[in-house]
Amino acid sequence: MAYWLFKSEPDVWGWDHQVAKGDAGEEWHGVRNYLARNNMRAMKIGDLGFFYHSNIGKEIVGIVEICAESHPDSTTDDPRWDCVDIRAVRPLMRPVTLAEVKADPRLQEMALVKSMRLSVQPVTAEEWRIVCGLGGVDP
DNA sequence: GCCAACGTTGGC
């Protein structure tokens, strides 16, 4: 079981869109970055991820689950780009802002802090537990 | 809207 973090601009694709897709989930397409793609290739069904809103809000708002493993990205013919499908599991009771993450000495190693621009990031079990605690949900 | 960080592209 691994943990991840997905970033999206909420005015393009936000948590509400994700929730509206229900259990069927949705392709996390459009990623054109090798490191982010490699992270998706490493994902297994049942892995969990945080859903982060960049630009607007700048906060972790919910938890998603991988519901389809890596497959070709349907939005391009370029064979380099794969993606997974994710579905919304539940919102955080309280969003965890980027400022909170940056201010928490236990979270200084998070990719969200150290690799700010990476759009699909790994999260450690420890970080998962801490952020869930801040967000008011069970890990 | 600005600008720093950083990934990608393309010439050599």
Place this chain on the structure above:
DNA sequence: GCCAACGTTGGC
């Protein structure tokens, strides 16, 4: 294969 130019991301 190196590296400068360029484009994009995303916080502020």
